[in-house]
Amino acid sequence: MIRRPPRSTPKPSSAASDVYKRQSLENASIFMPLKKQQIDWDGLGFEALPTRSMWKGECSTGEEWTDGDLVPYGDVNLSPAACVLNYGQGVFEGMKAYHTAKDRIVMFRPDKNSARMQKSTQRICIPTMNDEYFMKAVLSTVKDNIDYIPPYGKGTMYVRPISFGISKAISVQPASKYLFIVFTSPVGSYFKGDAKVLHLFLSDEFHRAAPKGIGNAKAIGNYSASLFPGMQAKSNGYNDMIYVHAKNEQIIEEMGAANLFAVSNGELLTPKLGGSILDGVTRDSVITIAKEILNLKVKEIDIEIERLLKAEEVFCCGTAVEVTCVGKISTKEKEYIIGNGDYGPKTLSIKKHLIQIQKEEIDDPFGWIHPI
Numbered sequence: 001m002i003r004r005p006p007r008s009t010p011k012p013s014s015a016a017s018d019v020y021k022r023q024s025l026e027n028a029s030i031f032m033p034l035k036k037q038q039i040d041w042d043g044l045g046f047e048a049l050p051t052r053s054m055w056k057g058e059c060s061t062g063e064e065w066t067d068g069d070l071v072p073y074g075d076v077n078l079s080p081a082a083c084v085l086n087y088g089q090g091v092f093e094g095m096k097a098y099h100t101a102k103d104r105i106v107m108f109r110p111d112k113n114s115a116r117m118q119k120s121t122q123r124i125c126i127p128t129m130n131d132e133y134f135m136k137a138v139l140s141t142v143k144d145n146i147d148y149i150p151p152y153g154k155g156t157m158y159v160r161p162i163s164f165g166i167s168k169a170i171s172v173q174p175a176s177k178y179l180f181i182v183f184t185s186p187v188g189s190y191f192k193g194d195a196k197v198l199h200l201f202l203s204d205e206f207h208r209a210a211p212k213g214i215g216n217a218k219a220i221g222n223y224s225a226s227l228f229p230g231m232q233a234k235s236n237g238y239n240d241m242i243y244v245h246a247k248n249e250q251i252i253e254e255m256g257a258a259n260l261f262a263v264s265n266g267e268l269l270t271p272k273l274g275g276s277i278l279d280g281v282t283r284d285s286v287i288t289i290a291k292e293i294l295n296l297k298v299k300e301i302d303i304e305i306e307r308l309l310k311a312e313e314v315f316c317c318g319t320a321v322e323v324t325c326v327g328k329i330s331t332k333e334k335e336y337i338i339g340n341g342d343y344g345p346k347t348l349s350i351k352k353h354l355i356q357i358q359k360e361e362i363d364d365p366f367g368w369i370h371p372i
């Protein structure tokens, strides 16, 4: 629930609000509210709550992305023949803004999201945008909605850039006109009831994506493919699905929106990129933390189902799910308990380091933190 207090009645100043004053002095052209919105920060789930504004830009085929501005948060008008509605020509990104222990607002590796946006758009014929345009849109949106960022320790702001074809396409072809929107929402934890340990369903009944398809792009069609299996798994009491590789059903792929890792014989394993696996920013960060900080041996390889089920630890990761332990995996035949069914030491340590870097509770040795 969001109540919009008048901006003119700031509460007594706190350390948390001073940060906005500092920023507004540094960048006087952008309005920086001096206080947080009155939102039930402790009751946040993972939903799209409306905020003040969103970025909206338009681009035609053959042109550059230059157009765009902040507009009031709200609905978008589309023709019923819009390409995205008929042929799913759309991509998205997912990133987060944090209010950190150092009492400032930061983003985590936004350059990686920008690069991935370029890859995804290219794969489905949306004009690609350069880093400068992407960053300008993202940072403007976050700054204008800065008072919706949960206080330190109370959640994060999810940032969702999307781009899609809006011109009419009645025969199957790319649109000639595209929108780019960045909207945000304050969020709490991704899994319902703050599920700390997941129970996943592994099945070859459905595939999420094909190796030479669009699984390695954040293209919206992948996610409609995962709705039915995901919903079925949830209605059977599991938190989500583990998909197998579409070409070799003996090896695992990933979840509907998160990458998978296993600790096996003390080594950290994750499915290798190159096929249908989405190149997660969190996946890359986990690999780096494991190698550079924890001195673990990391292997990006094909992981057989057998090996996953016998692993000492399994976890999934993504911007939305962060690092979450997988305690149990069920197949149609049997339920397997992974390790002792709870966070193992390596998962816990990786999770702790990642979150502490993101929240600036420890130093960031990798240059991942992007203060705004």
Ligand SMILES: *Cc1c(COP(=O)(O)O)cnc(C)c1O
Binding pocket: 094, 218, 254, 255, 256, 257, 258, 259, 278, 279, 280, 281, 282, 283, 317, 318, 319, 320
């Ligand atoms: C977004 C996404 C991930 C996680 O990527 P991050 O960059 O870590 O958020 C993993 N798998 C799929 C299919 C995704 O869409």
